[in-house]
Amino acid sequence: MARREVITKDSETRSNLRVELVRSEAPSELLRELVAHLRQNRTQLREEWVVRISETRLLTAMTKEEIFAEATSVYDSYVEALETEAFEALQAYARNLSERIIPRGVETHEVVGIVLLLRDVLARSLFAKYQTDFKKLNRILDAYEPAANRIANTVAVGFVQERERVIRQQQEAIRELSTPVLQVRERLLILPIIGVIDPQRARQLTEQLLRGIRTNRAKVVVIDITGVAAMDVTVANHLVQTVEASRLLGATVIVTGLSPEIAQTLVTIGVDLGKMNTVGDLQGGIEQAEKLLGYKVVTLAESR
Amino acid sequence: MRAAETRVSINSDQDIVTARQKGRALAIELGFSTGDATLIATSISELARNIVSYARRGEITLKIVRASNREGVSIIASDSGPGIRDIRQAMTDGFSTSGSLGLGLPGVRRLMDEFEIASEPGRGTVVTVKKWKQ
Amino acid sequence: MEVPILKQGEVLIATFQAALSDADLEHLRRGLVQQVVKLRSRGVIVDVTAMDVMDSFASRTLREIAHMIRLRGAETVIVGIQPEVAFAMVQLGLTLEGVATALDLEEGLAYLIQKFKNVE
Numbered sequence: 001m002a003r004r005e006v007i008t009k010d011s012e013t014r015s016n017l018r019v020e021l022v023r024s025e026a027p028s029e030l031l032r033e034l035v036a037h038l039r040q041n042r043t044q045l046r047e048e049w050v051v052r053i054s055e056t057r058l059l060t061a062m063t064k065e066e067i068f069a070e071a072t073s074v075y076d077s078y079v080e081a082l083e084t085e086a087f088e089a090l091q092a093y094a095r096n097l098s099e100r101i102i103p104r105g106v107e108t109h110e111v112v113g114i115v116l117l118l119r120d121v122l123a124r125s126l127f128a129k130y131q132t133d134f135k136k137l138n139r140i141l142d143a144y145e146p147a148a149n150r151i152a153n154t155v156a157v158g159f160v161q162e163r164e165r166v167i168r169q170q171q172e173a174i175r176e177l178s179t180p181v182l183q184v185r186e187r188l189l190i191l192p193i194i195g196v197i198d199p200q201r202a203r204q205l206t207e208q209l210l211r212g213i214r215t216n217r218a219k220v221v222v223i224d225i226t227g228v229a230a231m232d233v234t235v236a237n238h239l240v241q242t243v244e245a246s247r248l249l250g251a252t253v254i255v256t257g258l259s260p261e262i263a264q265t266l267v268t269i270g271v272d273l274g275k276m277n278t279v280g281d282l283q284g285g286i287e288q289a290e291k292l293l294g295y296k297v298v299t300l301a302e303s304r
Numbered sequence: 305m306r307a308a309e310t311r312v313s314i315n316s317d318q319d320i321v322t323a324r325q326k327g328r329a330l331a332i333e334l335g336f337s338t339g340d341a342t343l344i345a346t347s348i349s350e351l352a353r354n355i356v357s358y359a360r361r362g363e364i365t366l367k368i369v370r371a372s373n374r375e376g377v378s379i380i381a382s383d384s385g386p387g388i389r390d391i392r393q394a395m396t397d398g399f400s401t402s403g404s405l406g407l408g409l410p411g412v413r414r415l416m417d418e419f420e421i422a423s424e425p426g427r428g429t430v431v432t433v434k435k436w437k438q
Numbered sequence: 439m440e441v442p443i444l445k446q447g448e449v450l451i452a453t454f455q456a457a458l459s460d461a462d463l464e465h466l467r468r469g470l471v472q473q474v475v476k477l478r479s480r481g482v483i484v485d486v487t488a489m490d491v492m493d494s495f496a497s498r499t500l501r502e503i504a505h506m507i508r509l510r511g512a513e514t515v516i517v518g519i520q521p522e523v524a525f526a527m528v529q530l531g532l533t534l535e536g537v538a539t540a541l542d543l544e545e546g547l548a549y550l551i552q553k554f555k556n557v558e
Contacts, residue, residue, distance in 0.1 A: 161373050168438070207339055210521035217541055241528040248524040248533070250517070250540035250549075317460035324491055325457065342490065342522040346530065349493040356460075408494050411530035 030143040035083040037129060038122060046075045049114075049121045058113050061105040070097065078118060082147050087154050094158025102166055111159045112152070119148045175204060181212035188289050189218040189251075192282070194227035202238040209242060213249045220289040221246055224282045226257025236265045243276065252292060253277060256285035309367040312352075314383075315360075320352040323364040330366055331377055336437055343415045344377060344435055350408045351381035351431055359385020359428065369434060376417070376436035384428035391423055441466050443473055448480040449550055451543070456488045463499045471506050480512050481550035485543060487518030497532040504537040513553050515539065517546040 038045065050071050053059060059067050074097070081090040098111070126144065130137035182190045191209055213221065223242070225231075231239070243253040254277045258266075266273060279285040310330065312323040327348040331341035348364060355362035362383025369378045388394050394409055409431070413419040416433040423429040441462070444451045452470055474482060484500065486492065504514040515538040519527070527533070540546040 164373065172438075207521065207525060210524055214521055214541065217545075219541075219545075241525075244528045244533045245521075245524040248516075248519045248527065248539050249521065250542075250545050321457045321459050328490065339522040339525060342520075342526050343529070345491045346493055346523075346526040349491050350530065353493060353495060408530060411494075411532075414529045415526065 030140055031082065031147070034126070034140055034144055035079055037125070038079045038082070041125060042075065042079075045121055045125055046071055049075070049118050052117050052121060053114055056113065056117065058110045058117075059106060062101070070101070073097075074114075075118065078115075078122075078151055081151050081154075082144075085147070087150060090151065090154050091158045094155040095162045098159045098162035102163060108156070108159060108163065112156045115152045115155045119152060122148070172204075175201060181209055183212075183216050183218070184286070185290070185293070185295075187217060187219040187293055188286075189213065189216060189221045190224065190282075190286070191221060192224045192227065195229075197228065197231070197235050199234050199238065202235045206238060206242045206245065210245055210249060213246060213251045218251050220252050220254065220292050222254045222256055222282065222285040222289050224256045224285065225259075225262065226282060228257075228259075228262065231262050231265050233265065233269050236262070236269055236271070240266070240269070240271055240276075254279055254285045254288055254292075256280065256282050309365055312364045312366070314352050314355045314362045314364055317353075317356055320349055320356060323352045323366075324348040327364075327366055327377070327379065330368070331435075334368060334375060334377060334437060336377070336435070340435060340438070344379070347412045347415045347433060347435075348379055348381075350412050351379065351433070354408070354429075354431075355381060355383045355385070359383035361385075362428075371436070374436050376434055378432065378434045379416075380430065380432045382428065382430040387425040387427055387429055388421075388423040389425050391421060395421075441469075443470065445477060445479070446547075448478075448554070449483060449547065450474060450477065450479045450481070451483045451485060453485045453487075454489055456490055458489070458496075460495055463496060467499055467503050467506070470503060471510065474507055474510050474512050480554060482507055482512060482514045483543065483546040483550070484514065484516050485518045485546075486516060486523075487520070487542070489518075489523065490520070492519065492523050492527050492532065494530065494532060497527065497534060500534060501537055513538070513550060515546045515549050517542050 050068060053067060053071070054064075062070070073093075077090060077093050081087060101111075123141070123144065126140055127137065130140055182192070184190050189209070189212055191205065191212075193205065197205070209221065209223075212218065223239070225239075239255070243255070246253045256279045258278050258280075263273060263278075266276075277288075279288050310326055312319060312326060314320065314323060324345040328341050328345040331344045332338075336344065348366075352364055355364075362381065362385065365380040365382070367378045367380070369376050395413070396410065409419075409421065412431075412433060416435050418432075418434040420432045421429070441455060441458075442453055444453075450470070450473055452466065454466070458466070470482060470484075473479070482503075484503065486500075489496065500516055504516075507514045516534065517540045519539065538549060540549050
C-alpha cells in the first residue's frame with residue numbers, strides 16, 4: 001500500500017486546486033484482490049447467479065444441467081477476463097459459446113441479460129464484503145465497473161457477430177438454391193439468370209457454374225439472360241469472365257436472351273459480340289448446343 | 305495462437321512459391337473459402353513476382369487484420385527497387401488483353417478488396433492489399 | 439523438380455505439380471519441346487490439375503509451350519484447370535487465348551484424336 005498524493009482540479013469553470021492525501025492501493029492490486037474474492041466465492045456466487053437466471057426466466061430453451069455447465073464456463077471466463085484484461089480471448093470465447101447456443105434458440109436479449117445479471121451478482125457481493133469500508137468499496141468498484149462493462153459489451157458483440165455470420169450463411173444458401181445450374185442433357189448445362197444481379201451474386205453464379213461444369217463434365221453451357229432487366233458494366237464484365245473461365249474448363253458458352261440494351265453495355269465495355277456465342281432465345285440456344293454436342297435429330301424413317 | 309505477422313524474404317523465384325503457399329495456408333486457417341484462398345495466393349504470386357522481376361529483392365508481409373465486425377488478411381509487398389515512374393499508367397492495363405504483362409497490378413486490384421500503392425522512382429515500392437472474409 | 443512426361447502413342451502427357459517455381463517451368467518448357475521433336479509426337483497434353491495457383495508467368499509459359507510445340511507440327515491442350523484457379527485467372531486477365539483447353543485427361547485425349555482425324 002503506497003502513499004500517494006492526489007491533486008485534483010475542478011475542470012472548466014473554476015480551477016480549484018484540492019490536495020487530497022489518500023492511502024490507496026495501485027489499481028492492479030485492487031483488481032487482484034477483487035479477482036481473488038470472486039474465485040474464493042465461486043461456488044456460491046455462481047449458484048446465486050443461476051438462481052437469478054431462472055427467476056428472470058432467461059435461457060428457457062436450455063435444461064438446468066446445460067445452464068449450469070455454461071454458467072460455469074462463463075463465470076470462469078468472466079473472472080479471467082477481469083484478471084488478464086484479455087478481451088480478445090473473451091470475444092473468441094463468446095463467439096464460440098454463441099455458436100453452441102444459437103442453434104438452441106437463445107436470443108440476444110437473453111445473452112445480454114445473463115451477463116448483466118452476473119455483473120450485478122458480483123457487484124452485490126462486493127457491496128457485502130466492503131460494506132464497512134465505504135472508501136475502499138468505491139475504489140474496488142472503480143476497478144470493477146469499467147472492466148465489467150467492457151465484458152458485457154464484449155460478450156454481447158461476440159454473440160451478435162456470430163448471429164450475423166449465421167444469417168449470412170443462410171442467405172448464401174438461399175441464394176444458391178434460387179439460382180440452380182440445371183443439367184438438361186448429358187454434357188449440357190443451362191444457367192437461367194433471373195432478376196437483378198449484383199456483383200456479389202454474379203460472382204457466386206460464376207463459381208457455381210464453374211463447379212457445375214466440373215462436376216457434370218459439361219461441354220456446353222447455355223446462359224440465359226432473358227430474365228435480366230439491366231446489367232451494369234461490372235456485371236457485364238462478370239459475364240465475359242464467366243465465358244472465359246468456362247472455356248478454361250473446356251466448355252463452350254452460348255448466351256441467349258440478350259436484349260439490345262445489354263448488347264449495348266457489352267459493346268461499351270469492349271466485348272466483341274462477334275466472338276461471343278449468342279443466340280436469340282433459350283430454345284434456339286439449346287438447339288445450337290445440341291448441334292455442338294453432336295446430337296442429331298433423326299426422324300423415325302432414318303432411325304433403325 | 306497465431307503469429308501477428310509472417311514475413312517472407314523475396315530473393316528468387318522459389319520465394320514466390322513460398323510466399324503464396326504461406327498466404328494460402330493463412331487464408332485457410334482464417335476460414336476463407338478455397339476460392340478466396342486461391343485469389344489471395346494468386347495475388348501474392350503476382351506481387352512477389354513483380355519484386356523479383358523489377359527490384360530483385362524485397363519482402364512480403366502477411367498479417368491478420370480486424371475491423372469492426374470482420375476479419376481479413378493483409379499483404380504488404382515492399383521493395384527498394386527502381387520504383388514506378390507512372391503509377392496511373394501501371395494501373396490501367398486494358399481489361400481484356402489476355403496475358404498482357406506489365407505489372408499485373410490492375411488484376412491484383414480486381415482480386416482483392418482493398419488496394420494501395422506507394423512508389424518513388426529510385427526509392428522503391430510498397431503495395432498493400434487486403435481481403436476480407438465474407 | 440522433375441515433372442513426369444508419359445508417352446501414350448503419338449501423345450505426350452506432362453503432369454505439372456503444385457509448387458513449380460519459374461525455373462522449373464522454364465526447364466519443363468524446354469524439356470517438353472525436346473521430347474516432342476525426339477519422339478515425333480503429334481500432340482501434347484499438359485495436365486495442370488495439381489496447380490493451385492496459375493499466375494501470369496505460368497500462363498505465359500503455357501502459351502509459349504503451345505506456340506513452340508505448334509511450330510514443330512504438334513498440338514497442345516491444357517487440361518485440369520481447377521474452377522477456382524480459372525476464376526482467379528480471368529480476373530487477372532489471363533485467358534490463355536489461342537491455346538486449346540479441355541476439362542481433363544479424357545477430354546484432352548478426345549480433343550486431340552478429333553484434331554488428328556480432321557488433319558488427315
